[in-house]
Every structure is written in C-alpha cells, then in structure tokens.
Amino acid sequence: MRTDSDADGSGGGTTADTGGGTNDGGRADDGEPVLHAADVHKSYGDVTALSGADLAVGRGEVFGLIGPNGAGKTTLVRALTGTTSVDGTVRVLGTQPAAVDPERIGLLPQSFDPPGRLTARELVSYYAGLYTDARDVDAVLADVGLESDADAWYETLSGGQRRRACVATALVNDPDVLFLDEPTTGIDPAGRRDIHRVIRAAAAAGTTVFLTSHAMSEVEQLADRVGLMREGTIVAVGSPTSLIAEYGGHPTLSVTLEIPETDGPTDAATAREAGVAAIRSNTHFEIRERGAHADSVADPTAGQTADGTHGPHGTAIEVDDVPLEGINDVLDALTAAGIDVESVSWSEPSLEDVYLELTGEAYRPTGTEESIDTADSTAGSGPSSSRAATDGGSR
Numbered sequence: 001m002r003t004d005s006d007a008d009g010s011g012g013g014t015t016a017d018t019g020g021g022t023n024d025g026g027r028a029d030d031g032e033p034v035l036h037a038a039d040v041h042k043s044y045g046d047v048t049a050l051s052g053a054d055l056a057v058g059r060g061e062v063f064g065l066i067g068p069n070g071a072g073k074t075t076l077v078r079a080l081t082g083t084t085s086v087d088g089t090v091r092v093l094g095t096q097p098a099a100v101d102p103e104r105i106g107l108l109p110q111s112f113d114p115p116g117r118l119t120a121r122e123l124v125s126y127y128a129g130l131y132t133d134a135r136d137v138d139a140v141l142a143d144v145g146l147e148s149d150a151d152a153w154y155e156t157l158s159g160g161q162r163r164r165a166c167v168a169t170a171l172v173n174d175p176d177v178l179f180l181d182e183p184t185t186g187i188d189p190a191g192r193r194d195i196h197r198v199i200r201a202a203a204a205a206g207t208t209v210f211l212t213s214h215a216m217s218e219v220e221q222l223a224d225r226v227g228l229m230r231e232g233t234i235v236a237v238g239s240p241t242s243l244i245a246e247y248g249g250h251p252t253l254s255v256t257l258e259i260p261e262t263d264g265p266t267d268a269a270t271a272r273e274a275g276v277a278a279i280r281s282n283t284h285f286e287i288r289e290r291g292a293h294a295d296s297v298a299d300p301t302a303g304q305t306a307d308g309t310h311g312p313h314g315t316a317i318e319v320d321d322v323p324l325e326g327i328n329d330v331l332d333a334l335t336a337a338g339i340d341v342e343s344v345s346w347s348e349p350s351l352e353d354v355y356l357e358l359t360g361e362a363y364r365p366t367g368t369e370e371s372i373d374t375a376d377s378t379a380g381s382g383p384s385s386s387r388a389a390t391d392g393g394s395r
C-alpha cells in the first residue's frame with residue numbers, strides 16, 4: 001500500500017445506503033471516496049447491464065458486491081477498472097478510471113488463464129516485473145500459501161493452487177485498490193482461510209478491496225459493507241449485520257417429531273398437530289405455517305412425501321423467531337406433552353436470507369452450516385449458525 005494515496009478516512013456514504021452500515025466509506029486524497037459511481041448506465045444493444053448504479057467505497061474498506069447472474073456486477077467492475085465505457089459518473093482514486101496509475105490497481109478477473117509452463121514463482125515474477133515498485137515475490141507467494149509449490153508449473157497445480165497463484169499476481173504491486181472477482185472459487189477451506197487472511201491484511205494496511213462473489217458466507221465474513229445488485233442497480237447497501245437485521249428475517253427452530261415406523265401418514269399428521277398444540281399452549285412462539293406445512297396436517301400423504309417439509313421418519317415443525325435461549329422452552333413443551341423429538345436444528349438469518357428476500361432467487365449454497373449437539377444448545381452463536389441434534393428421543 002503506497003503512502004502517497006493515504007486518505008483522511010472521513011465518511012462517504014452512498015445514495016443507496018440502507019443507513020445501517022458501520023462503514024460509510026473513507027475518501028481519497030481529494031475528498032472523494034476511493035471508488036465512486038453515480039447514476040451509471042450501460043447497454044449492450046438491447047440488453048441493459050447497468051441502469052443507474054450508485055456506489056461509494058472508502059479507503060481500507062472491503063466492499064462485497066453480490067447479485068444474481070446477469071445483475072451487472074462484472075459490468076460495474078469493468079466500469080470501475082476503465083475497461084468499458086459507460087454513461088454517468090465513475091471515479092477511482094479521485095480521477096477517471098482510465099487515468100488511474102496501473103501501479104495502484106490490482107485486478108483478479110473471474111477468468112484468468114496464464115501460460116501453463118510457467119512456475120508459480122515465474123508467473124508472479126512476470127507480474128512483478130510490470131511494476132516499478134513491486135513486492136518481494138516470495139513474500140507474496142507465502143502470503144497466499146504457495147511457498148512450497150512455488151517451483152511447480154502452473155499447469156500441474158491443483159485448481160485451488162492455481163487460483164492462489166492468480167491472487168498473488170493481483171497483490172504483487174501492493175495495490176491501493178484491489179478488485180477480486182470470485183477470488184476463492186475452487187479453493188479448499190484451508191486455502192480460503194489463507195486468501196481471507198491476505199484480504200483482511202491488505203484492507204488493514206489501507207487497500208480498498210472490491211469483492212465480487214456468489215459465496216454468501218465469504219462476503220458475510222469479509223465485507224465491511226455489502227451491495228446487493230439487481231437488474232443493473234444496487235438496491236441495498238449496508239454492513240452484513242444491518243442488512244441481515246433489515247431483510248434477513250428471524251431465527252428459526254425446526255423440530256422433527258418422531259413417528260413410529262409402522263404408523264401411516266395420518267399418524268404423522270396427528271403427531272404434528274399434537275406438537276403444534278403443545279408448543280402453542282406452553283410457549284409464546286409462533287409456528288411458521290408455510291403452505292406445505294399447513295397442508296401436511298390434513299394431508300393424508302404427510303410423512304411420506306419428499307417435499308422438504310419433513311423426512312421419511314418424522315414430521316417437522318418450524319417455530320419462528322426462537323432465540324437460542326428459547327430452544328429448551330420448545331423442547332420442554334413437547335416433552336411435557338409426551339412427544340418424542342427426532343432432531344432439532346436452529347438457524348439464525350444470514351446474508352443468504354437477505355439475498356433470497358431481495359432477489360427472490362436461490363443461489364448455490366456454500367455449505368457453511370455447522371451442526372452441534374443440542375445438549376450444548378446454550379453455547380454462543382456465530383453470525384450464521386445452525387444447531388442440530390440427530391440422536392432420537394425426547395429430552
């Protein structure tokens with residue numbers, strides 16, 4: 001991070017900010033945000049890629065851009081990196097994107113296919129040679145966890161190792177602004193942690209990181225603020241916490257009740273009905289009556305279907321807005337009514353729920369849910385956690 005770009009760190013904000021963000025963005029040397037887009041439009045023939053995008057990102061901020069395929073994320077990155085022309089205002093480090101000194105920008109595109117017969121060290125050295133003031137190549141390779149594979153040809157590296165090498169090429173000039181498009185695609189959890197650590201360190205040193213990703217858990221963990229893009233505009237901006245509070249919904253407890261193997265579907269419905277009644281009479285929690293759940297009470301096929309509302313051995317009840325400390329109240333109510341519980345899972349809303357709420361679309365899950373025994377159900381929770389007891393029986 002070059003010191004000549006140091007900013008005053010004062011607040012910036014964006015026109016689309018939900019107001020809940022904890023970091024409204026510092027400013028570049030001349031008082032502007034480091035990245036600034038206002039009313040940006042871009043069309044490809046009849047296709048509208050950007051339809052009035054607004055954005056302000058500050059120095060040292062990690063900004064995560066999420067949105068469905070085709071929402072306009074890559075086009076916005078291209079606008080910010082000066083690789084496509086757009087209508088509207090786009091400023092980077094206080095100037096036009098095309099006029100920014102390339103030494104101050106790091107870019108990892110989604111698709112990057114370097115020559116296979118370069119070693120990782122040669123690849124990063126090549127990029128280092130493009131800059132007048134590059135970092136030590138071996139230090140960068142160590143940062144991304146590639147020190148022991150530095151002399152392997154790129155084509156012999158695994159997918160994750162290749163991606164790490166590519167990330168290294170974007171870091172070697174110690175950029176002031178780092179654009180990362182899906183940086184951890186194909187990288188295993190340990191490698192992902194390495195990359196996350198590198199991103200956090202860069203931001204702590206003052207680099208502005210603009211992260212585009214479909215991995216909601218990654219964005220939730222890394223980003224100071226998140227912008228959700230839909231149909232060419234950013235429809236919500238805020239810290240992950242504020243977006244989840246505003247759009248994520250409530251924590252949900254899902255209780256699967258046991259039904260004896262010989263029983264038929266009507267008994268599954270009866271078991272569920274009894275469970276619902278026990279919870280309603282003995283706790284203040286609401287049952288989440290999704291359409292399929294409501295139907296399952298009266299549905300003679302309940303307990304047999306694969307509609308996702310209950311498994312083959314039990315029937316599920318979803319209880320809305322149950323805090324962690326309320327789980328035992330629900331289980332006690334069922335136990336007191338003599339109802340056996342097969343399993344329990346509890347989940348807090350996450351950025352995934354925000355995404356679903358604001359786009360109405362499912363995305364590829366990133367598998368971050370953790371499972372623990374409910375015997376420890378009073379243990380602390382992370383920003384997005386799920387707790388499950390898979391052993392049968394009531395408590």
Ligand SMILES: Nc1ncnc2c1ncn2[C@@H]1O[C@H](COP(=O)(O)OP(=O)(O)OP(=O)(O)O)[C@@H](O)[C@H]1O
Nearest residue numbers: 044047048049067068069070071072073074075076
């Ligand atoms: N070079 C191009 N020529 C024509 N249309 C394009 C071009 N680039 C993008 N588009 C269109 O612009 C829209 C936005 O595309 P963009 O790549 O910015 O979306 P995205 O949010 O990055 O999508 P993804 O998540 O799939 O990468 C899409 O409808 C896309 O088909």
